[in-house]
Amino acid sequence: MTNAAIPPPDPNKKIFDEYSGTYAQVVKDATAFAGQEHAFYLRFKARLLQKQIAAHFPQPNKTAVLDFGCGIGSMTELLAADLPFLQGTDVSEQSIAVARKRLPKVPFKVSQPTRLTYADASFDVIFAVCVFHHIPPELRVANVEELTRVLKPGGLLIIMEHNPYNPGTQLVVRGCELDKDAVLLTKNEMTRLLKGPTRRAVYSAFFLFFPWDNKCTRFLERCMRALPLGAQYVVTAKKL
Ligand SMILES: C[S@@+](CC[C@H](N)C(=O)[O-])C[C@H]1O[C@@H](n2cnc3c(N)ncnc32)[C@H](O)[C@@H]1O
Numbered sequence: 001m002t003n004a005a006i007p008p009p010d011p012n013k014k015i016f017d018e019y020s021g022t023y024a025q026v027v028k029d030a031t032a033f034a035g036q037e038h039a040f041y042l043r044f045k046a047r048l049l050q051k052q053i054a055a056h057f058p059q060p061n062k063t064a065v066l067d068f069g070c071g072i073g074s075m076t077e078l079l080a081a082d083l084p085f086l087q088g089t090d091v092s093e094q095s096i097a098v099a100r101k102r103l104p105k106v107p108f109k110v111s112q113p114t115r116l117t118y119a120d121a122s123f124d125v126i127f128a129v130c131v132f133h134h135i136p137p138e139l140r141v142a143n144v145e146e147l148t149r150v151l152k153p154g155g156l157l158i159i160m161e162h163n164p165y166n167p168g169t170q171l172v173v174r175g176c177e178l179d180k181d182a183v184l185l186t187k188n189e190m191t192r193l194l195k196g197p198t199r200r201a202v203y204s205a206f207f208l209f210f211p212w213d214n215k216c217t218r219f220l221e222r223c224m225r226a227l228p229l230g231a232q233y234v235v236t237a238k239k240l
Contacts (some may be wrong), residue, residue, distance in 0.1 A: 003212045016071065016092035019178055023072050023095070032099070032174035034168060034211040038074075044213055045129055045160055045232070046078040048054075052236060053125055059084075065126045068147060069131030073099030074176065079232040080106055089116060104224075118150040126151055127158040130232075132180045132190065133173075139168070139194055140185075148198055148239055157199065161190055161207060166231045175231055187233040192238035202238045206230030 019026055028038045030207050050060070057063040060082055067076045068103055070088030072095045075097055080086050089111045090096050096108050112136070134153060147157055162169045164184040173179045185193075190199050205225035210217045225228070 001222075015178060015181065016090070019095040020072060020092060020094035020098050023098075023178070026178055028178065030172050030178075033171070035237050036211045040211070040213070041208070042074055044208060046075060048081060048160075048207065048234060049075075049129075049158060051129055052156070052158055052234075055125055058131060064122060065151075066118070066123045066126040066150070067181045068128040069134070070097045070099055073102050073106070073108070075127075076106055076128050080154070088194045116141055116146055116150050120149055121152040121155075122150045123155060125151055125156045125158065127160070127204065130162065132159060132181075132193075133159055133184045135218045137183055137185075144193055144196075144199075148196075151239045153239055155239045156202075157239070158195060158234060159190055159194065159236070160232055161185060161187075163187065163228065163230055163233050165228045176198055183217055189227065189236060190233070190235045193236055197240055199237040200240060201235060203236040204234065206233045208232045 015193065024038065024215040031038055031041065053060050053063060053065065054070060061084055063083065064085045064089070070090050071092065073088055076086060076088045076099060086106060088099055088106060088108045091111055091113055093110050096110050099108050132140060151157060162173060162184050164170065164186055167240065169170050173182055173184065178233050187204055187206070194201050206228055207222050207225065208219055208231035209221055209229060
């Protein structure tokens with residue numbers, strides 16, 4: 001007899017457990033061809049997350065934020081100083097063990113593929129960076145619903161993902177052992193997933209058109225954000 005309350009085993013949990021000690025090196029190797037360190041991409045996305053959080057919540061130091069699919073805590077580490085109420089969760093127990101060691105003051109929890117152990121309406125903001133392409137397509141709706149449950153009304157769900165239309169992104173995904181089970185989704189698919197009776201998509205943009213970050217590329221990135229050519233994209237939804 002099957003028990004509907006028990007979610008199916010998640011193959012990604014095994015992959016990311018296996019790579020918890022070598023995650024940074026594997027991603028570094030896969031992205032090296034573009035001439036930038038993995039840290040560059042993390043910092044770039046951290047800046048965009050900070051901007052979006054601050055635009056909706058003028059006091060980030062009082063804002064409850066969840067890093068969903070935090071892995072070994074690389075993004076968590078970049079944001080923790082400005083967000084004292086930041087927490088992290090991931091299905092990979094071993095990645096969470098690394099994150100806890102790295103950031104002893106940040107609360108981290110192991111989650112189930114479609115079940116979080118947080119109470120309803122716990123967070124003002126939940127972000128997920130490069131997580132959804134690792135969630136099997138049949139579990140994505142349930143995941144978004146579970147994220148919505150733990151979000152406060154008026155709270156934001158910020159999803160950053162690989163853009164399947166960018167050839168460089170395709171190259172990275174094909175060359176990365178961690179992405180062997182990845183199923184990329186387009187910005188339109190992500191937007192459809194996030195829209196619903198309890199959520200409204202409030203912002204979307206493509207980004208990382210250039211492997212550099214300076215005054216000039218920031219200006220160009222702003223002008224080009226509607227072009228489906230950036231290496232990644234962001235879709236933000238608000239809980240109604
Ligand atoms: C490519 S890593 C990204 C890690 C982190 N967000 C970052 O940007 O450094 C994807 C992470 O998503 C996690 N993941 C996959 N499916 C998940 C799910 N259903 N719930 C929570 N985490 C999940 C994996 O275990 C893995 O740590």
